Amino acid sequence: MNLKIKKGVPLIDQHDKNFMYGGKFGGNFIPETLKKPIDDLTKLFSKLRKDKKFLKDRDFYFKNYIGAPTPFIKLEKLTDYLGGAQIYAKVVSEANGGAHKIYNATVHCLIAKKAGKKFIVGDTGAGYAGKMLSMAAKKFGLKCKIFMGAKDIKRQRPNVEAMRKNGAEIVPVTTGSQTLVDAVSECMRYWVANCDTTHMCVGSTVGPNIFVKICAWSTAQISRELMIQVKDEFGKIPKKIKLLNCVGGGSSAMGFWNEFMDTDAEFIGIEAGGPKNSKLHAAPLTNGSKIGILHGSAQYVIQDSEGQIGRTESISAGLDYPGISSLHCFLKDTKRAKYTCASDEEALKAYQLVSKFENISPSLEPSHAFAEAIKLAPKLKSSEIIIVNSCGDSLKDKDIIKQKLGSYVR
Amino acid sequence: MKSKIAIAFENCKKENRPALITYTVAGDNTKNNSLKILNKISKHADILECGFPHNTPIADGGQIQGSSHRALKNGIKLKDVFQIVKKFKKINPSKPLILMGYFNLIYQSGESNFLNNCKKSGVDGLIIVDLPYPENKNFAKKCKKKGITFIQLLSPTTSKDRMRKIIKDSHEMLYYISMLSTTGGKLKVSPKKILKNYNKIKRINPKKNLVIGFGITDKTISSLKSANGLVVGSMLCKIITNSLKMRQNPVTKLDKVVYNLKRKII
Numbered sequence A: 001m002n003l004k005i006k007k008g009v010p011l012i013d014q015h016d017k018n019f020m021y022g023g024k025f026g027g028n029f030i031p032e033t034l035k036k037p038i039d040d041l042t043k044l045f046s047k048l049r050k051d052k053k054f055l056k057d058r059d060f061y062f063k064n065y066i067g068a069p070t071p072f073i074k075l076e077k078l079t080d081y082l083g084g085a086q087i088y089a090k091v092v093s094e095a096n097g098g099a100h101k102i103y104n105a106t107v108h109c110l111i112a113k114k115a116g117k118k119f120i121v122g123d124t125g126a127g128y129a130g131k132m133l134s135m136a137a138k139k140f141g142l143k144c145k146i147f148m149g150a151k152d153i154k155r156q157r158p159n160v161e162a163m164r165k166n167g168a169e170i171v172p173v174t175t176g177s178q179t180l181v182d183a184v185s186e187c188m189r190y191w192v193a194n195c196d197t198t199h200m201c202v203g204s205t206v207g208p209n210i211f212v213k214i215c216a217w218s219t220a221q222i223s224r225e226l227m228i229q230v231k232d233e234f235g236k237i238p239k240k241i242k243l244l245n246c247v248g249g250g251s252s253a254m255g256f257w258n259e260f261m262d263t264d265a266e267f268i269g270i271e272a273g274g275p276k277n278s279k280l281h282a283a284p285l286t287n288g289s290k291i292g293i294l295h296g297s298a299q300y301v302i303q304d305s306e307g308q309i310g311r312t313e314s315i316s317a318g319l320d321y322p323g324i325s326s327l328h329c330f331l332k333d334t335k336r337a338k339y340t341c342a343s344d345e346e347a348l349k350a351y352q353l354v355s356k357f358e359n360i361s362p363s364l365e366p367s368h369a370f371a372e373a374i375k376l377a378p379k380l381k382s383s384e385i386i387i388v389n390s391c392g393d394s395l396k397d398k399d400i401i402k403q404k405l406g407s408y409v410r
Numbered sequence B: 001m002k003s004k005i006a007i008a009f010e011n012c013k014k015e016n017r018p019a020l021i022t023y024t025v026a027g028d029n030t031k032n033n034s035l036k037i038l039n040k041i042s043k044h045a046d047i048l049e050c051g052f053p054h055n056t057p058i059a060d061g062g063q064i065q066g067s068s069h070r071a072l073k074n075g076i077k078l079k080d081v082f083q084i085v086k087k088f089k090k091i092n093p094s095k096p097l098i099l100m101g102y103f104n105l106i107y108q109s110g111e112s113n114f115l116n117n118c119k120k121s122g123v124d125g126l127i128i129v130d131l132p133y134p135e136n137k138n139f140a141k142k143c144k145k146k147g148i149t150f151i152q153l154l155s156p157t158t159s160k161d162r163m164r165k166i167i168k169d170s171h172e173m174l175y176y177i178s179m180l181s182t183t184g185g186k187l188k189v190s191p192k193k194i195l196k197n198y199n200k201i202k203r204i205n206p207k208k209n210l211v212i213g214f215g216i217t218d219k220t221i222s223s224l225k226s227a228n229g230l231v232v233g234s235m236l237c238k239i240i241t242n243s244l245k246m247r248q249n250p251v252t253k254l255d256k257v258v259y260n261l262k263r264k265i266i
């Protein structure tokens, strides 16, 4: 069967009655206890997204709290240096808090308020999702708890400190690989036990379907802004335009691409290839992982033949996840988007090059996307456009970069 | 023909007591020991639940995670789980055994293949934690065709309307989750309240065997004994953890503990 995307229908709504995309991705593989809270949240969200007052509130906070629009800039020096395609960046790291995770966090807090919840919990890998949720929770008067792998707590110190400052309780997760995958599991378990009083925010476009939807709906702000900025810059959407985005869970990429779904823009998602000489990676789409169930959703996922979830490795905590959004699986199988990966070393090099030439300094996640831009640009004509979503700032990776490269420049 | 599960409940009813249902993890702490444990505790327990471990369980607390972790570290695979069941059934052909786990393992081995292996090794029932109703309708039907009981779960969050539908489509056994919790949580709801909910569910269809699980230990079991069955899991996993720590034999230790549990409900 040839899967197809429907035109004119939001991608998040292209599921069947079991909330599956293309009949095989997504769904709700959840314990019975979560059926009702998820059902309630699904109903509430479908009401709110049509509610003019709610949309007005959202837009107000996007503009005045998050800061819209984030800058769209040409990377002149990098373009000159590489020769070939013109390279642009959407500097989402200029959003309040420093990454795209603020959109999802803000919307979840607004929803939690509407649901009458006083507590909010969330997972985090790179610490951005946690930092943003703790920020937004503070702003909206919610008590916040963040689940974070013990390994990530060590390697993403600046974001951990930010969470503490915002008054969030950080729960270190010491099971399994002590990274994002375990943080999400532990957060879901906590929600199973506390779903009557507590709202859960999943930090990316993963988890049971409603969380995929809310997250992608929130980050879509990025491409709403970009659409206007692109038209301003070029007068129309250029014929040959490539939108490059790193993918961990996939929330940043979904937001970056959403409004361009029905255009000719090419989408390239870049997964974490892991260390150059390691068998481990976090790139299920690039490396042909099989469909399996992780965190309540069917998706391509790194696993063994029995269905045990596999170990991953990446220098970038935010991409270090064995699964991938059901939406990206759908985009892959419909061939609407292409996926590739960059190694740890390539990402570090890209960080170095971009930081040297330009006024931006991408964190290790978007550096994976820049690595692909650096590979691609010289092969393309100067009439072609590459836009990279620079969705995080290198500041949080200072320690890792220093350790790997000897020095840190921003 | 009546299922072994149905017969076990009937026998307990005749004795005016709930069925004692234990949960242990296949391969915890070794393949051999988990089989020995099943053989020993089946003298006291009426129905045995046996977990097939998954490394990313979204509804299990620390104790069962620990057991699963030990089993996986020992290299347990599904084929070993079926071997354990088969060997157990050879010695205890009439004792009902239920496998419990997460759907991804079934998905990867293929539903029909998995069910064939269940049938061949003598599995009587299945509990799949993350395959809720109505998504589980097709799979439940496949189970029924093979003569395997698919056990639907009900929770304090399940609405009355939904309960009716689930119960209507259910097989002879249902599992009521006592409270909002992962496995192994402390009983945070009073037994009185749990039984009140339990009775509400029973009234929808009194013929279905309804068991209660989550948070049940030697301390709480007797206060719930009016139910058709009571499941003790995390407490047993914890006993294994503790006896390993203290270099005691987990098999003899569990034998004693389950014997004591039984005494509290007769």
Ligand SMILES: Cc1ncc(COP(=O)(O)O)c(C=O)c1O
Binding pocket: A099, A100, A125, A126, A127, A128, A129, A203, A204, A205, A246, A247, A248, A249, A250, A251, A252, A253, A317, A318, A319, A363, A365, A366, A391, A392, A393
């Ligand atoms: C800066 C940054 N980019 C990307 C990601 C990857 O997540 P996603 O694929 O959901 O955007 C993260 C996750 O923490 C992140 O912090």
